[in-house]
């Protein structure tokens with residue numbers, strides 16, 4: 001039997017993912033001062049034990065006000081490198097590539113956690129404070145979001161340096177892959193969309209103007225990220241703001257420019273511009289964003305990662321076989337099943353002997369397999 005594509009290695013620049021299953025970035029709100037702690041090590045470490053080819057950290061802010069909540073991870077200070085290093089060491093020791101996502105929340109910063117009750121801001125007693133958010137224009141994302149202060153040119157130059165510095169820190173920590181978060185209505189997406197970007201300087205106006213800051217941020221990262229390591233960017237293929245917003249054709253044009261400046265993979269998501277990112281105004285069905293990935297891959301001729309309601313091995317394999325994506329990101333299904341990858345291998349019939357599992361588990365599970373034959377509950 002031919003090996004499923006899901007379990008074929010993928011080499012990007014000089015880095016090889018052992019398989020195509022990726023843990024999607026998922027913020028946990030568990031950091032203090034942006035520092036990696038034991039929670040992050042255990043939370044992400046278990047996905048490496050589960051044999052995901054690439055394990056992404058949550059979004060790590062390039063400056064404190066670029067966090068979504070006060071509990072997000074950071075990449076804004078050299079003092080944060082050590083914690084990342086410990087995490088990276090573990091992920092790589094277990095055979096995964098270590099990947100991080102860097103971000104700026106822009107006007108969607110300084111929010112409660114998704115599960116906070118009305119009026120609650122962060123864990124009880126933690127003393128989380130609001131901060132003034134920034135954005136391309138003085139427009140709030142939606143009711144309940146703060147009106148941002150408009151970034152001036154000095155702010156923009158400073159932010160570009162911060163994206164570059166964050167990339168340098170990610171490399172120092174040992175990450176194999178870096179991704180810029182350009183989706184879900186955060187700062188880069190705010191610049192891209194005509195709905196949130198009403199500037200009349202060189203960073204606004206037509207599509208080329210609105211792409212100028214995101215492209216400059218990507219360039220700053222590429223310049224500070226080693227040439228032998230791959231760089232991804234996550235985009236919202238459609239911004240979710242409806243007619244007059246950012247659409248698939250815009251994304252394809254953006255992807256072509258990104259490719260030219262050295263981006264290797266477009267991670268294709270959608271929505272989030274005008275509200276909370278969990279309320280993406282795109283109809284949800286299994287693999288609902290895969291057609292966006294397919295469009296970007298074919299039209300911009302660049303590798304892509306598909307994400308969004310991809311639940312099992314056969315579904316992931318079908319996406320890869322159809323040539324609709326090169327990598328498969330798993331979000332909530334990985335929370336449900338941290339061993340998603342090795343379970344997918346069994347579903348696809350390529351690991352009946354538990355050989356893909358970490359041997360400390362797999363050897364025992366294979367022995368137990370024989371014990372279970374003929375047993376009924």
Ligand SMILES: Cc1cc2nc3c(=O)[nH]c(=O)nc-3n(C[C@H](O)[C@H](O)[C@H](O)COP(=O)(O)O)c2cc1C
Nearest residue numbers: 024025026027058059307308309310330331332333
């Ligand atoms: C708890 C949680 C936190 C998330 N945090 C991030 C994040 O930090 N960065 C990001 O790009 N997407 C984030 N997302 C979106 C996921 O990466 C993913 O795109 C989304 O959940 C859809 O994929 P799924 O259906 O496999 O969960 C988050 C999703 C969840 C459930």
